[in-house]
Amino acid sequence: MKSSHFIFFLFVWPLFYFGYSFAFHQSQTPFLSIPTHRPQSLRLKELYYRPPQSRQVWHHKVTPQSPWAIQQQQQQEDVSFSVLPELSLFPRPVTTPPRLRDLYNKGQLMRLSRADTTLFESSWGLVPDVSHRPSILALAMMTNNAYTSVNQSDSKDWYPLGPPWNVNSSFGWSEDGIRGHVFGNEDDSLLIISIKGTSAGLWTGDPTGERDKQNDNMLFSCCCARVSRMWQPVCDCYEGNSYRCESHCLEKALLEQELYYDHALEIFKEISDRYPSSTIWLTGHSLGGALSAMVGATFGVPTVTFESPGDQLASTRLHLPRPPGAAHMPIWHFGHTADPIFVGVCTGPFSSCWYGGFALETRCHTGKVCAWDTVNEHGWRVDIRSHRIGDVIEKIIKRPDQFPSMPDCQPEPKECVDCQLWDYYDERDRLY
Numbered sequence: 001m002k003s004s005h006f007i008f009f010l011f012v013w014p015l016f017y018f019g020y021s022f023a024f025h026q027s028q029t030p031f032l033s034i035p036t037h038r039p040q041s042l043r044l045k046e047l048y049y050r051p052p053q054s055r056q057v058w059h060h061k062v063t064p065q066s067p068w069a070i071q072q073q074q075q076q077e078d079v080s081f082s083v084l085p086e087l088s089l090f091p092r093p094v095t096t097p098p099r100l101r102d103l104y105n106k107g108q109l110m111r112l113s114r115a116d117t118t119l120f121e122s123s124w125g126l127v128p129d130v131s132h133r134p135s136i137l138a139l140a141m142m143t144n145n146a147y148t149s150v151n152q153s154d155s156k157d158w159y160p161l162g163p164p165w166n167v168n169s170s171f172g173w174s175e176d177g178i179r180g181h182v183f184g185n186e187d188d189s190l191l192i193i194s195i196k197g198t199s200a201g202l203w204t205g206d207p208t209g210e211r212d213k214q215n216d217n218m219l220f221s222c223c224c225a226r227v228s229r230m231w232q233p234v235c236d237c238y239e240g241n242s243y244r245c246e247s248h249c250l251e252k253a254l255l256e257q258e259l260y261y262d263h264a265l266e267i268f269k270e271i272s273d274r275y276p277s278s279t280i281w282l283t284g285h286s287l288g289g290a291l292s293a294m295v296g297a298t299f300g301v302p303t304v305t306f307e308s309p310g311d312q313l314a315s316t317r318l319h320l321p322r323p324p325g326a327a328h329m330p331i332w333h334f335g336h337t338a339d340p341i342f343v344g345v346c347t348g349p350f351s352s353c354w355y356g357g358f359a360l361e362t363r364c365h366t367g368k369v370c371a372w373d374t375v376n377e378h379g380w381r382v383d384i385r386s387h388r389i390g391d392v393i394e395k396i397i398k399r400p401d402q403f404p405s406m407p408d409c410q411p412e413p414k415e416c417v418d419c420q421l422w423d424y425y426d427e428r429d430r431l432y
Contacts, residue, residue, distance in 0.1 A: 038084075083135045085126040085190065085279075090330045091323035092300030094119040120300075120323035126190070126279050127302040127330045130370060131406050136334065137397045139192070139304050143285040144389045146180040146196040178263040180288065182271065190279050191271065195264060197286030197389075198358075213357055215260045216287055219314040221359035222419035223250065227349065231359075247424045251317055261318065264291045265298065272299075284308070285389040286341065293331050293366055294320060302330040303367070307342045307387055310362030313418045327411030331367025334407070336396060338380035339387045342371075344418075352384035364416040370409040372396055 129135050179196040198212045217225035217234050223245035224235040234257075237249035272280060282292035282303040289305030296303030297320045315322070323329065335342035344363020346353040353360050374380040374396070385391070396403050 082132075083138050083192070084129040084132045086129045087124060088127045088330065089122050089124055090127070090300070090302075090328065091120040091325065092123045092125075093298075093321050093323075094121055120321070123300070125302070125330075128281060128304055128332075130304065130332050130409055133397065133400065133406055136304070136406065137393065139194075139283045140285075140306055140334075140389060140393050140397055142181060142183060142192060142194040143197070143283050143288065143306050144393060146194045146284065146288060147389075178260050178267065178291075180284070184278075188275050188278050190281075191275060192281045192283060193268065193271065193292070195282070195284035195288035195291050197284060197288035211260075212287060214257075216309070217357075217359045218254065218257055218259065219261070219290065220309045220311075220362045222361045222422045224253070225359035227354060227359050231357075243422045245422055245424050247426045248428055250424075251319075254317055260287070260291055261294050264295045268295050268299065268301075286387065289333070290314070293333070294318065296331050297321060297329060297366055300329070303332070305331070305333045306389055306392060307335045307339050308333055308365070309341050309360045310344055310364045310418060312364040312366050312412070312416075313362045315366055327367065329367045332370055332409055333365045333367060334370045334392070336372040336374040336380075336386070336392065337376070338374045338382050340382050340384055341387050343382075345382065346384060362418045364412050364418050368409040368411055370407040372403060372407050378402065 128139065181194045183192040183194065184190065198216060214234060221227075221234075223238045224233040225231060226233045226238040226245075229241070235250065235253035237246045237253060238244065239246070268280070268282075272278075280301055282296050282301055283289070283305065284292040285306040286308060289308030290311040292303050293305050293308060293311045294315055295301065297315055300321075300323075333342075337343055340346035340352065341360050344361070345351075346358075347361045348354065374386075375382065380386065
């Protein structure tokens with residue numbers, strides 16, 4: 001090849017490649033139809049629910065004459081919250097699986113289909129402006145409301161989201177299973193899925209409490225929630241009373257368990273299939289935040305979480321896609337240093353999590369971490385009660401007098417490692 005041809009190829013090919021990439025994703029998600037930095041009006045449209053013993057995602061069309069829609073109109077307060085979108089370039093998987101119901105016989109196959117996805121490309125899309133306080137406040141309120149049924153929207157725990165954000169749909173209020181809200185603007189060009197976190201303030205009492213605990217302990221413990229001999233572990237991959245754990249056994253146990261992650265994937269796929277031209281964001285608090293981040297990593301979807309436990313270890317064990325520069329995925333974890341779950345210190349016998357039966361032992365997050373230093377800068381004590389989303393809303397985000405600036409969002413340090421006391425080995429290595 002002549003040098004002139006080589007130089008031409010060197011400079012022209014990237015323009016062709018990225019131009020094609022941009023055109024491809026533009027045809028998939030016409031994000032430019034959504035004005036940036038402009039509030040969007042929302043209305044109640046559909047209900048979504050994924051029962052734990054079913055492989056079907058249930059949804060119900062809501063009209064303006066539906067009881068829930070009328071209830072929202074009657075109880076709506078004249079309060080406006082803005083979520084400002086901005087244009088950003090971020091990595092996304094090149095391929096997306098076909099419709100979920102054509103893909104699997106068991107829900108867990110969805111994970112396996114993503115395990116081999118190694119190709120990524122940069123894509124332009126709309127992401128939330130995480131430096132905009134009203135945007136983060138609105139998202140936090142959405143995560144808070146995911147704990148409360150629309151039928152209980154007169155509860156003191158409910159934050160009224162007036163224009164531009166109203167409840168679009170809900171899923172999973174009557175039974176055990178994954179639960180939350182879907183918010184959308186007038187023309188459905190922007191949807192936000194808010195997933196419910198752990199019920200009952202860590203202590204069982206809510207109908208989904210025990211299943212929440214099983215998911216927490218399976219995803220965020222070092223090895224099967226084996227904290228002490230007094231505990232009932234969620235799997236048997238540990239070796240005696242030592243800190244040794246068989247990695248292949250652990251990954252197999254994750255695949256065999258019916259996790260909320262699988263259900264969240266199905267709900268996301270159902271919504272994205274029904275609204276193929278919409279921009280979708282994810283949000284959630286605690287367990288709901290971690291699930292949102294894992295689904296966001298799977299599909300390359302912008303995600304904002306609040307006080308989630310470290311999701312990096314679970315993402316690795318589930319073989320979720322990790323593009324080059326994974327720390328720059330559009331995933332942001334908001335929290336503060338007085339929350340022992342967010343910073344990963346709610347561990348060991350006699351901790352608050354231990355008394356509640358939770359083994360939340362991870363601290364490293366995917367994407368970027370946006371942390372308020374409430375301990376060193378404001379004198380807060382580390383306390384499990386500060387894990388409540390209401391505390392973040394009322395004591396931090398709504399207090400610009402005490403917290404005048406939004407936190408700087410940075411990737412976790414490279415030296416962040418989970419479960420350093422544990423020795424992980426693979427039994428298959430002994431065969432070679």
